[in-house]
Amino acid sequence: MSVSDFHVWIKEAHILNNIQLNFPENQITCIVGPSGSGKSTLIRSLNRINDDVQGLTTKGKVLFDGQDIYNKSVDVAELRSEVGMVFQKPCIFPKSISENVVFGVQQQKKLSKADKEQIVEESLKEVALWDEVSMRLNDKASTLSIGQQQRLCIARTLALKPKVILLDEPTSSLDPVSTRAIEDMMLKLKEHYTLVFVTHNIQQAKRIADNLVFVCDGKVIEQGQASRMFYQPTSSKTAAYLNTEYCEC
Amino acid sequence: MTRHRYNLLFSAFAYSAVAFCGALLIFLFGVIIWKGISAISFDFLFSPSRNFGAEGGIVYQILGSILLVLTSALISFPIALGTALFKSEYLTNHRWQKVSNILIYGLNGVPSVIFGVFGLIFFVNILGTGISWFVGAIILAIMILPTIILSAYQSINSIPTIYREGAQALGFTKWQVIKKVLLPQGINGAITGLLIGMARAIGETAPIMFIATAFSGVDVPSSLLEPVAALPTHILALAQQATNPNALQNAWGASFVLILLVMTFSISALFIRIRRQTISQR
Numbered sequence: 001m002s003v004s005d006f007h008v009w010i011k012e013a014h015i016l017n018n019i020q021l022n023f024p025e026n027q028i029t030c031i032v033g034p035s036g037s038g039k040s041t042l043i044r045s046l047n048r049i050n051d052d053v054q055g056l057t058t059k060g061k062v063l064f065d066g067q068d069i070y071n072k073s074v075d076v077a078e079l080r081s082e083v084g085m086v087f088q089k090p091c092i093f094p095k096s097i098s099e100n101v102v103f104g105v106q107q108q109k110k111l112s113k114a115d116k117e118q119i120v121e122e123s124l125k126e127v128a129l130w131d132e133v134s135m136r137l138n139d140k141a142s143t144l145s146i147g148q149q150q151r152l153c154i155a156r157t158l159a160l161k162p163k164v165i166l167l168d169e170p171t172s173s174l175d176p177v178s179t180r181a182i183e184d185m186m187l188k189l190k191e192h193y194t195l196v197f198v199t200h201n202i203q204q205a206k207r208i209a210d211n212l213v214f215v216c217d218g219k220v221i222e223q224g225q226a227s228r229m230f231y232q233p234t235s236s237k238t239a240a241y242l243n244t245e246y247c248e249c
Numbered sequence: 250m251t252r253h254r255y256n257l258l259f260s261a262f263a264y265s266a267v268a269f270c271g272a273l274l275i276f277l278f279g280v281i282i283w284k285g286i287s288a289i290s291f292d293f294l295f296s297p298s299r300n301f302g303a304e305g306g307i308v309y310q311i312l313g314s315i316l317l318v319l320t321s322a323l324i325s326f327p328i329a330l331g332t333a334l335f336k337s338e339y340l341t342n343h344r345w346q347k348v349s350n351i352l353i354y355g356l357n358g359v360p361s362v363i364f365g366v367f368g369l370i371f372f373v374n375i376l377g378t379g380i381s382w383f384v385g386a387i388i389l390a391i392m393i394l395p396t397i398i399l400s401a402y403q404s405i406n407s408i409p410t411i412y413r414e415g416a417q418a419l420g421f422t423k424w425q426v427i428k429k430v431l432l433p434q435g436i437n438g439a440i441t442g443l444l445i446g447m448a449r450a451i452g453e454t455a456p457i458m459f460i461a462t463a464f465s466g467v468d469v470p471s472s473l474l475e476p477v478a479a480l481p482t483h484i485l486a487l488a489q490q491a492t493n494p495n496a497l498q499n500a501w502g503a504s505f506v507l508i509l510l511v512m513t514f515s516i517s518a519l520f521i522r523i524r525r526q527t528i529s530q531r
Contacts, residue, residue: 049414049417049418052413077417077420077421077422077425078420080417080419080420081419081420084418084419085414085418086418087411087414087415089411091411091412091415093412093415093416093430094433094434103416103419103429104416104419107420107425107429108420157418157419160419160420
């Protein structure tokens with residue numbers, strides 16, 4: 001997945017300005033930047049979940065599997081089943097745990113009861129939730145803790161077998177233990193998926209990112225391997241932000 | 250000290266306002282129940298009226314009213330739900346939102362007698378349907394549309410955006426989002442609105458008196474284009490025979506039955522609303 005010459009305007013405001021990015025496969029790409037820098041808009045542009053935003057216009061390309069996802073012929077629903085997304089706050093539906101896991105995938109195809117059971121088990125194991133909930137799959141999903149709910153949301157996305165998973169600050173409403181659980185899980189998930197991850201927590205980026213993208217004031221200031229960027233950033237702005245979490249752009 | 254006194258004064262005002270409302274309601278219900286209950290009997294509820302309503306019962310009036318209001322609900326509900334979904338999910342333009350509000354509140358503000366006159370001119374005269382219960386149901390359906398639209402719209406629109414985005418992110422099309430997420434969570438609000446609308450429709454006299462009802466000589470209609478008897482118009486007709494004590498007695502009885510029917514719809518609406526709150530608080 002890659003982005004080229006990409007601009008986003010919301011009404012008059014120029015939110016993203018000439019973005020060039022590449023998201024290497026089977027790696028975690030972390031997007032960091034101060035709040036209001038456009039990092040959320042950026043990640044939300046990658047599966048067109050921003051489409052319903054009032055007054056949104058885009059220019060440029062977002063390529064996925066060699067095709068521009070902003071092309072008119074693209075089936076947005078199909079795109080989103082291949083480029084999954086997890087949000088800041090866990091969004092669970094008023095259904096049971098297992099129904100939540102298959103909620104998306106059963107819209108795509110007819111599933112037998114055995115299929116469903118298999119998908120539920122596989123997906124929950126991938127997010128390390130299976131041992132905690134296998135005895136109460138028919139309980140309401142709202143009985144889970146927030147951290148568990150967020151992992152359930154990730155399991156629900158994995159059930160669709162996407163190629164890319166977008167995570168928009170998925171741990172910002174979680175406690176430290178749940179945060180660690182999700183970080184560990186992401187490190188395992190990158191074997192099978194390409195992960196794009198927005199965070200405002202620089203330490204978290206340091207722990208899990210393979211690649212780092214620093215966004216400030218709607219522009220990509222710097223991107224590259226995380227290990228390099230943390231120790232030898234080319235831009236002084238990046239250095240300032242990574243060290244002090246403050247940046248003047 | 251003055252602050253304290255104003256506070257007391259205001260509390261006293263609020264309490265007495267509540268007491269006044271409560272007393273009014275109890276008085277009204279008290280009179281209707283007191284006067285009405287002596288007219289109620291098995292025969293009154295289950296036999297047709299005789300001698301222009303002064304004798305006999307109100308079985309066809311009850312059936313007619315229920316037929317009118319159920320049919321109007323069947324006509325109104327899908328249209329209102331569709332309008333509410335359109336307004337909440339498709340109408341993004343701010344100006345058109347305002348226009349739609351003006352239209353809906355405008356329709357809500359039309360006095361009920363105007364609906365009756367409209368039905369008389371448009372259906373009965375121009376389309377030549379004659380006095381027809383089905384036309385009455387259509388007019389009642391139009392009359393209760395805004396109530397259902399607004400209630401359904403509010404409950405659908407108040408579902409947090411995160412649910413829409415969460416479902417879209419799982420590859421749901423817009424229709425799937427509506428069918429699988431918004432309708433299951435918003436339908437209670439729509440049904441609340443429907444019941445409130447039905448409670449209003451069943452008590453209305455003016456919209457149906459010219460176009461849908463007849464006072465005597467009617468039973469269960471065998472086609473769409475026949476008149477029915479209905480409770481509110483029956484009460485009106487009986488009340489006009491104020492010299493006949495039997496007719497007045499039956500008018501009180503019919504009022505009592507009508508109040509019971511209205512309360513059934515209103516209280517069901519209340520229960521559904523309470524249940525919805527407890528679900529969202531969970």
